[in-house]
Amino acid sequence: MLLARLEPRCRILEVSPRGVETRDLPGPARYVGRTGGALLLQAELETGLSLIRVGGEGAWAASACSRAVSLVTHGHGLYFCSSPTESGARLEVRRQDLTPFAALEVRGQGPEHYPARPVRFGETWLIPNALQDSGHATAFALWHPEGGWGPAASASELLVTRLAVMGTVVLAVSRERASDRAELWRVSGERVERVASYRGLRSCALLGDVLILEILAVERRAYVTYLRGMSLEGTQLWESRYPELASTRVEGQRVIVTCDAQAFALDARSGRVERELRRDIATLEARDTTGTAYQAGRTLRVVRDLEVVAELALDGEYEVVTTIADAAVLELGAKLLDSEDSDDSPVPRRYRVVSREGEPRGHFTAAGATWSLEGTVGGPYVVESDRLRIGTLGRGSAPS
Numbered sequence: 001m002l003l004a005r006l007e008p009r010c011r012i013l014e015v016s017p018r019g020v021e022t023r024d025l026p027g028p029a030r031y032v033g034r035t036g037g038a039l040l041l042q043a044e045l046e047t048g049l050s051l052i053r054v055g056g057e058g059a060w061a062a063s064a065c066s067r068a069v070s071l072v073t074h075g076h077g078l079y080f081c082s083s084p085t086e087s088g089a090r091l092e093v094r095r096q097d098l099t100p101f102a103a104l105e106v107r108g109q110g111p112e113h114y115p116a117r118p119v120r121f122g123e124t125w126l127i128p129n130a131l132q133d134s135g136h137a138t139a140f141a142l143w144h145p146e147g148g149w150g151p152a153a154s155a156s157e158l159l160v161t162r163l164a165v166m167g168t169v170v171l172a173v174s175r176e177r178a179s180d181r182a183e184l185w186r187v188s189g190e191r192v193e194r195v196a197s198y199r200g201l202r203s204c205a206l207l208g209d210v211l212i213l214e215i216l217a218v219e220r221r222a223y224v225t226y227l228r229g230m231s232l233e234g235t236q237l238w239e240s241r242y243p244e245l246a247s248t249r250v251e252g253q254r255v256i257v258t259c260d261a262q263a264f265a266l267d268a269r270s271g272r273v274e275r276e277l278r279r280d281i282a283t284l285e286a287r288d289t290t291g292t293a294y295q296a297g298r299t300l301r302v303v304r305d306l307e308v309v310a311e312l313a314l315d316g317e318y319e320v321v322t323t324i325a326d327a328a329v330l331e332l333g334a335k336l337l338d339s340e341d342s343d344d345s346p347v348p349r350r351y352r353v354v355s356r357e358g359e360p361r362g363h364f365t366a367a368g369a370t371w372s373l374e375g376t377v378g379g380p381y382v383v384e385s386d387r388l389r390i391g392t393l394g395r396g397s398a399p400s
Contacts, residue, residue, distance in 0.1 A: 033071025063098035196234035238271030310358025
Protein backbone atom coordinates (compact mmCIF):
# COMPACT_ATOMS: atom_id res chain seq x y z
CA MET A 1 0.00 0.00 0.00
CA LEU A 2 1.21 3.50 -0.86
CA LEU A 3 0.35 6.72 0.95
CA ALA A 4 1.55 10.13 -0.14
CA ARG A 5 1.35 13.45 1.69
CA LEU A 6 1.87 16.00 -1.08
CA GLU A 7 2.20 19.31 0.81
CA PRO A 8 3.99 21.26 2.22
CA ARG A 9 6.71 18.68 1.65
CA CYS A 10 6.07 15.36 -0.05
CA ARG A 11 6.46 12.23 2.09
CA ILE A 12 5.71 8.79 0.65
CA LEU A 13 4.96 5.77 2.83
CA GLU A 14 5.02 2.25 1.41
CA VAL A 15 3.34 -0.26 3.74
CA SER A 16 4.09 -3.94 3.10
CA PRO A 17 4.57 -7.17 5.09
CA ARG A 18 8.24 -6.11 5.39
CA GLY A 19 7.25 -2.97 7.33
CA VAL A 20 6.98 0.72 6.47
CA GLU A 21 9.46 2.41 4.13
CA THR A 22 9.60 6.22 3.97
CA ARG A 23 10.87 8.45 1.17
CA ASP A 24 10.94 12.26 1.38
CA LEU A 25 11.10 14.68 -1.53
CA PRO A 26 12.68 18.14 -1.18
CA GLY A 27 9.39 20.00 -1.76
CA PRO A 28 5.69 19.62 -2.54
CA ALA A 29 4.39 17.26 -5.22
CA ARG A 30 1.25 16.96 -7.31
CA TYR A 31 -0.72 13.82 -8.06
CA VAL A 32 -0.51 12.69 -11.71
CA GLY A 33 -2.24 9.31 -11.67
CA ARG A 34 -2.22 5.69 -10.53
CA THR A 35 -1.06 2.61 -12.45
CA GLY A 36 -1.85 -0.65 -10.70
CA GLY A 37 0.36 -0.72 -7.61
CA ALA A 38 2.27 2.48 -8.44
CA LEU A 39 1.67 6.21 -8.01
CA LEU A 40 2.76 8.85 -10.52
CA LEU A 41 3.72 12.20 -9.03
CA GLN A 42 5.30 15.39 -10.33
CA ALA A 43 7.76 17.36 -8.21
CA GLU A 44 10.76 19.66 -8.31
CA LEU A 45 13.94 17.65 -7.76
CA GLU A 46 17.54 18.90 -7.81
CA THR A 47 17.56 18.32 -11.57
CA GLY A 48 14.33 20.30 -12.11
CA LEU A 49 10.67 19.40 -12.68
CA SER A 50 10.39 15.62 -12.84
CA LEU A 51 7.82 12.90 -13.33
CA ILE A 52 8.15 10.25 -10.60
CA ARG A 53 6.86 6.70 -10.29
CA VAL A 54 6.70 5.19 -6.81
CA GLY A 55 5.96 1.48 -6.34
CA GLY A 56 5.24 -1.16 -8.95
CA GLU A 57 7.98 -2.75 -11.05
CA GLY A 58 11.28 -1.02 -10.52
CA ALA A 59 9.93 0.59 -7.29
CA TRP A 60 11.22 4.08 -8.20
CA ALA A 61 11.74 5.98 -11.43
CA ALA A 62 12.15 9.67 -12.27
CA SER A 63 12.52 11.56 -15.53
CA ALA A 64 12.68 15.22 -16.48
CA CYS A 65 9.37 16.79 -17.50
CA SER A 66 9.06 20.30 -18.93
CA ARG A 67 5.41 20.96 -18.08
CA ALA A 68 2.54 19.85 -15.84
CA VAL A 69 0.98 16.58 -17.03
CA SER A 70 -1.78 14.18 -16.04
CA LEU A 71 -1.91 10.44 -16.67
CA VAL A 72 -4.51 9.56 -19.31
CA THR A 73 -3.96 5.80 -19.59
CA HIS A 74 -1.23 3.18 -19.57
CA GLY A 75 -0.54 -0.33 -20.78
CA HIS A 76 1.96 -2.63 -22.48
CA GLY A 77 4.92 -0.80 -20.96
CA LEU A 78 3.79 2.69 -22.03
CA TYR A 79 2.36 5.68 -20.14
CA PHE A 80 0.22 8.27 -21.95
CA CYS A 81 0.48 11.63 -20.14
CA SER A 82 -1.32 14.72 -21.39
CA SER A 83 -0.42 18.40 -21.26
CA PRO A 84 -2.94 20.95 -22.59
CA THR A 85 -1.90 23.48 -25.22
CA GLU A 86 -3.68 26.60 -26.45
CA SER A 87 -5.22 24.80 -29.44
CA GLY A 88 -5.50 21.24 -28.17
CA ALA A 89 -3.28 18.88 -26.22
CA ARG A 90 -0.08 16.93 -26.46
CA LEU A 91 0.15 13.28 -25.46
CA GLU A 92 3.55 12.46 -24.08
CA VAL A 93 4.15 8.73 -24.45
CA ARG A 94 6.71 7.46 -21.94
CA ARG A 95 8.39 4.11 -21.34
CA GLN A 96 8.24 2.08 -18.13
CA ASP A 97 11.20 4.04 -16.73
CA LEU A 98 9.36 7.29 -17.64
CA THR A 99 11.84 8.32 -20.34
CA PRO A 100 10.16 9.96 -23.39
CA PHE A 101 9.11 7.64 -26.22
CA ALA A 102 6.91 9.78 -28.51
CA ALA A 103 4.82 12.97 -28.63
CA LEU A 104 1.37 12.93 -30.27
CA GLU A 105 -0.73 16.00 -31.07
CA VAL A 106 -4.51 15.78 -30.63
CA ARG A 107 -7.43 18.13 -31.03
CA GLY A 108 -8.79 19.58 -27.79
CA GLN A 109 -10.97 22.27 -26.28
CA GLY A 110 -8.26 24.56 -25.01
CA PRO A 111 -5.94 24.57 -22.00
CA GLU A 112 -8.61 23.66 -19.43
CA HIS A 113 -9.47 20.29 -20.98
CA TYR A 114 -7.58 17.02 -21.16
CA PRO A 115 -7.80 14.66 -24.13
CA ALA A 116 -9.93 11.54 -24.38
CA ARG A 117 -8.33 8.27 -23.32
CA PRO A 118 -6.42 6.22 -25.95
CA VAL A 119 -7.64 2.61 -26.20
CA ARG A 120 -5.65 -0.55 -26.96
CA PHE A 121 -6.59 -2.18 -30.30
CA GLY A 122 -4.66 -5.40 -30.94
CA GLU A 123 -1.00 -4.46 -31.35
CA THR A 124 -1.85 -0.79 -31.91
CA TRP A 125 -3.53 2.06 -30.02
CA LEU A 126 -6.57 4.11 -31.03
CA ILE A 127 -5.83 7.81 -30.44
CA PRO A 128 -9.01 9.97 -30.21
CA ASN A 129 -9.02 13.30 -32.10
CA ALA A 130 -5.52 12.62 -33.40
CA LEU A 131 -3.69 15.15 -35.56
CA GLN A 132 -1.54 12.98 -37.79
CA ASP A 133 1.90 14.04 -39.01
CA SER A 134 0.33 15.84 -41.97
CA GLY A 135 -1.89 17.84 -39.58
CA HIS A 136 -4.95 15.92 -40.80
CA ALA A 137 -7.71 15.98 -38.13
CA THR A 138 -9.40 12.67 -37.31
CA ALA A 139 -12.14 11.26 -35.08
CA PHE A 140 -9.52 8.66 -34.11
CA ALA A 141 -6.45 7.14 -35.70
CA LEU A 142 -4.48 3.95 -35.23
CA TRP A 143 -0.99 4.42 -33.87
CA HIS A 144 1.65 1.70 -33.62
CA PRO A 145 4.50 2.28 -31.15
CA GLU A 146 7.00 0.99 -33.70
CA GLY A 147 5.41 1.99 -37.01
CA GLY A 148 3.71 5.33 -36.31
CA TRP A 149 0.33 6.42 -37.70
CA GLY A 150 -2.00 4.02 -39.49
CA PRO A 151 -5.60 4.17 -40.83
CA ALA A 152 -7.90 6.87 -39.43
CA ALA A 153 -11.59 7.67 -39.09
CA SER A 154 -12.51 10.94 -40.79
CA ALA A 155 -13.07 13.83 -38.40
CA SER A 156 -16.57 14.74 -37.29
CA GLU A 157 -17.54 18.28 -36.30
CA LEU A 158 -17.62 17.24 -32.64
CA LEU A 159 -14.71 16.14 -30.49
CA VAL A 160 -14.64 12.50 -29.44
CA THR A 161 -14.88 12.18 -25.65
CA ARG A 162 -14.48 8.40 -25.36
CA LEU A 163 -13.91 5.27 -27.41
CA ALA A 164 -15.18 1.72 -26.85
CA VAL A 165 -13.66 -1.25 -28.69
CA MET A 166 -15.77 -4.33 -29.46
CA GLY A 167 -13.74 -6.75 -31.58
CA THR A 168 -13.19 -4.98 -34.90
CA VAL A 169 -15.92 -2.41 -34.15
CA VAL A 170 -15.23 0.95 -32.50
CA LEU A 171 -17.87 3.19 -30.89
CA ALA A 172 -16.78 6.85 -30.88
CA VAL A 173 -18.82 9.08 -28.54
CA SER A 174 -18.95 12.88 -28.70
CA ARG A 175 -20.54 15.29 -26.24
CA GLU A 176 -23.49 17.23 -27.65
CA ARG A 177 -25.21 19.54 -25.14
CA ALA A 178 -27.09 17.42 -22.56
CA SER A 179 -26.58 14.12 -24.37
CA ASP A 180 -24.09 12.39 -26.64
CA ARG A 181 -23.66 11.58 -30.28
CA ALA A 182 -22.17 8.21 -31.18
CA GLU A 183 -20.70 6.80 -34.36
CA LEU A 184 -20.11 3.10 -34.98
CA TRP A 185 -16.99 2.32 -37.03
CA ARG A 186 -15.52 -0.92 -38.35
CA VAL A 187 -11.75 -1.34 -38.67
CA SER A 188 -10.58 -3.93 -41.18
CA GLY A 189 -6.92 -3.93 -42.19
CA GLU A 190 -6.22 -0.56 -43.78
CA ARG A 191 -9.93 0.37 -44.00
CA VAL A 192 -11.91 2.33 -41.43
CA GLU A 193 -15.58 2.77 -42.35
CA ARG A 194 -18.56 4.32 -40.56
CA VAL A 195 -21.39 1.82 -39.95
CA ALA A 196 -24.02 3.94 -38.17
CA SER A 197 -24.57 7.20 -36.29
CA TYR A 198 -26.80 7.94 -33.28
CA ARG A 199 -27.88 11.18 -31.58
CA GLY A 200 -29.21 11.78 -28.08
CA LEU A 201 -27.12 8.96 -26.60
CA ARG A 202 -27.08 8.88 -22.78
CA SER A 203 -25.23 5.60 -22.23
CA CYS A 204 -24.11 2.48 -24.07
CA ALA A 205 -22.91 -1.00 -23.18
CA LEU A 206 -21.92 -4.20 -24.95
CA LEU A 207 -23.44 -7.55 -23.96
CA GLY A 208 -21.97 -10.35 -26.05
CA ASP A 209 -22.47 -9.20 -29.64
CA VAL A 210 -25.40 -6.85 -28.81
CA LEU A 211 -24.83 -3.12 -28.36
CA ILE A 212 -27.28 -1.55 -25.88
CA LEU A 213 -28.03 2.14 -26.50
CA GLU A 214 -29.97 4.43 -24.15
CA ILE A 215 -31.26 7.38 -26.20
CA LEU A 216 -33.01 10.50 -24.90
CA ALA A 217 -35.62 12.19 -27.10
CA VAL A 218 -38.19 14.99 -26.76
CA GLU A 219 -41.74 14.29 -27.89
CA ARG A 220 -44.57 16.81 -27.36
CA ARG A 221 -42.33 18.86 -25.05
CA ALA A 222 -41.68 15.88 -22.78
CA TYR A 223 -38.65 13.64 -22.41
CA VAL A 224 -38.90 10.01 -23.45
CA THR A 225 -36.27 7.29 -23.29
CA TYR A 226 -35.61 4.73 -26.01
CA LEU A 227 -33.64 1.59 -25.31
CA ARG A 228 -32.30 -0.13 -28.42
CA GLY A 229 -30.47 -3.38 -28.99
CA MET A 230 -28.17 -3.16 -32.02
CA SER A 231 -26.04 -5.70 -33.81
CA LEU A 232 -22.41 -4.82 -34.45
CA GLU A 233 -23.33 -4.47 -38.13
CA GLY A 234 -25.63 -1.56 -37.20
CA THR A 235 -28.93 -3.49 -37.49
CA GLN A 236 -31.61 -2.72 -34.89
CA LEU A 237 -32.65 -5.92 -33.08
CA TRP A 238 -35.28 -4.45 -30.76
CA GLU A 239 -36.50 -1.20 -29.23
CA SER A 240 -38.31 -0.27 -26.01
CA ARG A 241 -39.88 3.13 -25.30
CA TYR A 242 -40.42 4.64 -21.84
CA PRO A 243 -42.61 7.78 -21.52
CA GLU A 244 -40.31 9.29 -18.88
CA LEU A 245 -36.64 9.60 -17.97
CA ALA A 246 -35.25 6.13 -17.44
CA SER A 247 -31.75 4.92 -16.63
CA THR A 248 -30.01 1.71 -17.54
CA ARG A 249 -26.98 -0.29 -16.49
CA VAL A 250 -25.59 -3.72 -17.24
CA GLU A 251 -25.30 -6.51 -14.68
CA GLY A 252 -24.11 -9.89 -15.89
CA GLN A 253 -25.89 -10.61 -19.16
CA ARG A 254 -28.94 -8.49 -18.36
CA VAL A 255 -29.94 -4.87 -18.84
CA ILE A 256 -31.32 -3.27 -15.67
CA VAL A 257 -33.86 -0.48 -16.31
CA THR A 258 -35.10 1.89 -13.59
CA CYS A 259 -37.95 4.40 -14.02
CA ASP A 260 -39.84 6.57 -11.53
CA ALA A 261 -41.34 3.73 -9.53
CA GLN A 262 -40.31 0.62 -11.45
CA ALA A 263 -37.28 -1.53 -12.09
CA PHE A 264 -36.91 -4.61 -14.23
CA ALA A 265 -34.35 -6.76 -16.02
CA LEU A 266 -34.33 -7.17 -19.81
CA ASP A 267 -32.84 -9.92 -21.95
CA ALA A 268 -30.16 -8.22 -24.04
CA ARG A 269 -30.79 -10.16 -27.25
CA SER A 270 -34.59 -9.90 -27.39
CA GLY A 271 -35.40 -6.89 -25.18
CA ARG A 272 -37.96 -9.04 -23.36
CA VAL A 273 -38.69 -8.29 -19.69
CA GLU A 274 -37.30 -11.20 -17.68
CA ARG A 275 -38.31 -10.10 -14.20
CA GLU A 276 -39.47 -7.15 -12.13
CA LEU A 277 -37.13 -5.88 -9.44
CA ARG A 278 -37.26 -3.88 -6.24
CA ARG A 279 -36.24 -0.39 -7.31
CA ASP A 280 -34.12 0.26 -4.20
CA ILE A 281 -32.19 -2.97 -4.81
CA ALA A 282 -31.73 -2.35 -8.54
CA THR A 283 -30.04 1.02 -7.95
CA LEU A 284 -27.44 -0.03 -5.36
CA GLU A 285 -23.91 1.17 -6.12
CA ALA A 286 -21.87 0.09 -3.07
CA ARG A 287 -20.18 -3.14 -4.22
CA ASP A 288 -17.16 -5.14 -3.13
CA THR A 289 -14.64 -6.85 -5.40
CA THR A 290 -16.87 -9.95 -5.69
CA GLY A 291 -19.76 -7.89 -7.12
CA THR A 292 -21.81 -8.17 -3.92
CA ALA A 293 -23.90 -5.05 -3.19
CA TYR A 294 -24.82 -3.62 0.22
CA GLN A 295 -27.79 -1.54 1.43
CA ALA A 296 -27.59 -0.07 4.93
CA GLY A 297 -29.99 1.67 7.30
CA ARG A 298 -31.27 0.05 10.46
CA THR A 299 -30.99 -3.25 8.62
CA LEU A 300 -28.09 -4.24 6.38
CA ARG A 301 -29.12 -6.10 3.24
CA VAL A 302 -26.60 -8.07 1.20
CA VAL A 303 -27.51 -8.39 -2.48
CA ARG A 304 -26.20 -10.79 -5.12
CA ASP A 305 -27.67 -11.45 -8.55
CA LEU A 306 -30.31 -8.78 -7.77
CA GLU A 307 -31.65 -10.80 -4.82
CA VAL A 308 -31.35 -10.14 -1.09
CA VAL A 309 -29.29 -13.08 0.18
CA ALA A 310 -28.70 -11.96 3.78
CA GLU A 311 -29.97 -9.43 6.31
CA LEU A 312 -28.48 -8.18 9.56
CA ALA A 313 -30.29 -6.05 12.16
CA LEU A 314 -28.14 -3.07 13.23
CA ASP A 315 -28.10 -1.03 16.44
CA GLY A 316 -28.71 2.30 14.71
CA GLU A 317 -28.91 4.09 11.37
CA TYR A 318 -25.81 3.14 9.35
CA GLU A 319 -24.42 4.16 5.97
CA VAL A 320 -22.02 2.24 3.71
CA VAL A 321 -18.84 4.35 3.47
CA THR A 322 -16.58 1.92 1.58
CA THR A 323 -16.11 -1.73 0.66
CA ILE A 324 -13.00 -3.86 1.21
CA ALA A 325 -12.38 -7.05 -0.75
CA ASP A 326 -15.41 -9.15 0.28
CA ALA A 327 -16.94 -6.93 2.98
CA ALA A 328 -18.47 -3.52 3.65
CA VAL A 329 -17.55 -0.79 6.16
CA LEU A 330 -20.59 0.87 7.77
CA GLU A 331 -20.61 4.19 9.64
CA LEU A 332 -23.13 4.92 12.39
CA GLY A 333 -25.09 8.16 12.04
CA ALA A 334 -22.89 9.54 9.23
CA LYS A 335 -25.38 12.16 8.05
CA LEU A 336 -26.29 13.30 11.56
CA LEU A 337 -22.67 13.80 12.64
CA ASP A 338 -21.44 15.65 9.52
CA SER A 339 -22.64 19.00 10.85
CA GLU A 340 -20.79 18.48 14.16
CA ASP A 341 -17.37 17.90 12.59
CA SER A 342 -14.64 20.52 12.47
CA ASP A 343 -11.12 20.43 11.07
CA ASP A 344 -9.60 20.88 14.55
CA SER A 345 -11.71 18.36 16.46
CA PRO A 346 -13.47 15.78 14.29
CA VAL A 347 -16.18 13.78 16.04
CA PRO A 348 -15.26 10.13 16.74
CA ARG A 349 -17.41 7.82 14.63
CA ARG A 350 -18.36 4.22 15.19
CA TYR A 351 -17.82 1.73 12.36
CA ARG A 352 -18.82 -1.87 11.73
CA VAL A 353 -17.44 -4.30 9.18
CA VAL A 354 -19.83 -6.91 7.74
CA SER A 355 -18.94 -9.75 5.36
CA ARG A 356 -20.65 -10.65 2.09
CA GLU A 357 -22.44 -13.40 4.03
CA GLY A 358 -24.02 -10.76 6.30
CA GLU A 359 -21.87 -11.75 9.28
CA PRO A 360 -20.25 -9.16 11.63
CA ARG A 361 -16.44 -9.14 11.36
CA GLY A 362 -15.60 -6.44 13.85
CA HIS A 363 -16.05 -2.83 14.88
CA PHE A 364 -13.87 0.19 15.66
CA THR A 365 -14.03 3.93 16.23
CA ALA A 366 -12.18 6.62 14.30
CA ALA A 367 -12.17 10.42 14.19
CA GLY A 368 -11.92 12.21 10.84
CA ALA A 369 -11.19 9.00 8.93
CA THR A 370 -10.88 9.15 5.16
CA TRP A 371 -11.58 6.31 2.74
CA SER A 372 -10.31 7.69 -0.57
CA LEU A 373 -7.13 5.58 -0.67
CA GLU A 374 -5.09 4.65 -3.73
CA GLY A 375 -3.59 1.27 -4.48
CA THR A 376 -4.81 -0.69 -1.42
CA VAL A 377 -5.86 -4.32 -1.18
CA GLY A 378 -7.75 -5.82 1.75
CA GLY A 379 -8.04 -3.80 4.92
CA PRO A 380 -9.81 -1.74 6.10
CA TYR A 381 -7.10 0.94 6.02
CA VAL A 382 -8.19 3.62 8.48
CA VAL A 383 -6.39 6.91 7.77
CA GLU A 384 -6.77 9.61 10.43
CA SER A 385 -4.95 12.91 10.87
CA ASP A 386 -2.25 11.45 13.12
CA ARG A 387 -2.14 7.71 12.40
CA LEU A 388 -2.78 4.84 10.02
CA ARG A 389 -4.42 1.65 11.24
CA ILE A 390 -4.56 -1.50 9.13
CA GLY A 391 -7.34 -3.99 9.84
CA THR A 392 -7.13 -7.75 9.50
CA LEU A 393 -10.80 -8.22 10.17
CA GLY A 394 -10.98 -11.23 7.88
CA ARG A 395 -8.93 -13.01 10.55
CA GLY A 396 -11.00 -11.69 13.43
CA SER A 397 -9.09 -8.64 14.64
CA ALA A 398 -9.91 -4.93 14.47
CA PRO A 399 -7.67 -2.20 12.99
CA SER A 400 -4.67 -1.52 15.19
